Amino acid sequence: xxxxxxxxxxxxxxxxxxxxxxxxxxxxxxxxxxxxxxxxxxxxxxxxxxxxxxxxxxxxxxxxxxxxxxxxxxxxxxxxxxxxxxxxxxxxxxxxxxxxxxxxxxxxxxxxxxxxxxxxxxxxxxxxxxxxxxxxxxxxxxxxxxxxxxxxxxxxxxxxxxxxxxxxxxxxxxxxxxxxxxxxxxxxxxxxxxxxxxxxxxxxxxxxxxxxxxxxxxxxxxxxxxxxxxxxxxxxxxxxxxxxxxxxxxxxxxxxxxxxxxxxxxxxxxxxxxxxxxxxxxxxxxxxxxxxxxxxxxxxxxxxxxxxxxxxxxxxxxxxxxxxxxxxxxxxxxxxxxxxxxxxxxxx
Numbered sequence: 210x211x212x213x214x215x216x217x218x219x220x221x222x223x224x225x226x227x228x229x230x231x232x233x234x235x236x237x238x239x240x241x242x243x244x245x246x247x248x249x250x251x252x253x254x255x256x257x258x259x260x261x262x263x264x265x266x267x268x269x270x271x272x273x274x275x276x277x278x279x280x281x282x283x284x285x286x287x288x289x290x291x292x293x294x295x296x297x298x299x300x301x302x303x304x305x306x307x308x309x310x311x312x313x314x315x316x317x318x319x320x321x322x323x324x325x326x327x328x329x330x331x332x333x334x335x336x337x338x339x340x341x342x343x344x345x346x347x348x349x350x351x352x353x354x355x356x357x358x359x360x361x362x363x364x365x366x367x368x369x370x371x372x373x374x375x376x377x378x379x380x381x382x383x384x385x386x387x388x389x390x391x392x393x394x395x396x397x398x399x400x401x402x403x404x405x406x407x408x409x410x411x412x413x414x415x416x417x418x419x420x421x422x423x424x425x426x427x428x429x430x431x432x433x434x435x436x437x438x439x440x441x442x443x444x445x446x447x448x449x450x451x452x453x454x455x456x457x458x459x460x461x462x463x464x465x466x467x468x469x470x471x472x473x474x475x476x477x478x479x480x481x482x483x484x485x486x487x488x489x490x491x492x493x494x495x496x497x498x499x500x501x502x503x504x505x506x507x508x509x510x511x512x513x514x515x516x517x518x519x520x521x522x523x524x525x526x527x528x529x530x531x532x533x534x535x536x537x538x539x540x541x542x543x544x545x546x547x548x549x550x551x552x553x554x555x556x557x
Contacts, residue, residue, distance in 0.1 A: 265425040
């Protein structure tokens with residue numbers, strides 16, 4: 210890394226080191242949220258997008274996407290990483306990410322949001338955030354102002370169709386074993402422990418809305434880890450992997466089995482949706498599996514698995530064989546996950 214870069218980042222981060230102390234936040238209206246929460250998130254203008262990741266203690270990393278945000282114009286290949294930190298005015302300054310960096314490293318000056326560093330398309334850009342505007346400066350001196358964007362899933366608030374089983378609508382948790390309905394928010398909370406439906410299912414369409422906590426000092430699997438288990442055999446990962454590559458152990462991945470086609474994870478404390486079409490595996494009379502389970506999954510309205518044939522169960526699965534009906538499980542994994550508007554429609 211250029212010797213001047215860590216000095217610059219340390220200087221502009223210094224006034225805010227106490228504001229981003231290690232912690233967990235579960236509400237976007239919490240008055241104790243650190244200053245970096247307001248800066249993190251998505252920014253876009255015609256032909257370019259940016260995702261700003263909070264790394265704790267005022268440190269930030271910006272992932273720049275030529276073409277637009279993921280699912281909204283990005284070319285799917287090139288990325289530009291910028292290292293940044295909060296400034297004394299509540300904004301942030303960014304320099305080109307440089308030096309020896311590793312995917313998800315704990316130290317911000319070693320952190321990379323891409324498993325390959327530098328990523329394909331890396332350029333020596335810089336930038337600054339003031340208010341709701343992220344002004345990028347290209348290596349040729351051209352300035353590009355991006356505006357803060359708040360994307361809402363097109364399936365947010367989807368109403369259960371005729372015949373659907375409402376698993377949670379805020380009125381109670383009778384459809385679940387475990388969990389807690391918060392008396393103030395009316396949301397279903399895992400409180401860090403697994404919860405399962407009281408009923409078993411086999412073939413279905415399902416809608417789920419979830420909120421990931423804000424844990425800026427955490428990395429990887431420590432950052433809001435949970436799972437959405439189909440028939441309690443196949444885990445779709447729930448995780449704050451905002452701005453990352455999108456791997457099978459990150460948000461939208463089928464754990465150890467399949468990466469999402471695109472990382473559609475939004476920033477923490479943003480409501481997100483999963484919409485799944487699931488067909489259970491088939492077994493013969495002797496219990497031998499003759500066809501894998503098949504799943505199509507939309508994350509925030511974008512198809513990230515298309516008729517995926519799931520080759521075997523994932524970790525944490527129930528002991529019964531594939532092809533048998535099972536409950537839906539929402540994994541706690543020690544993290545305070547929150548859910549709302551959950552329904553399922555059984556199909557033939």
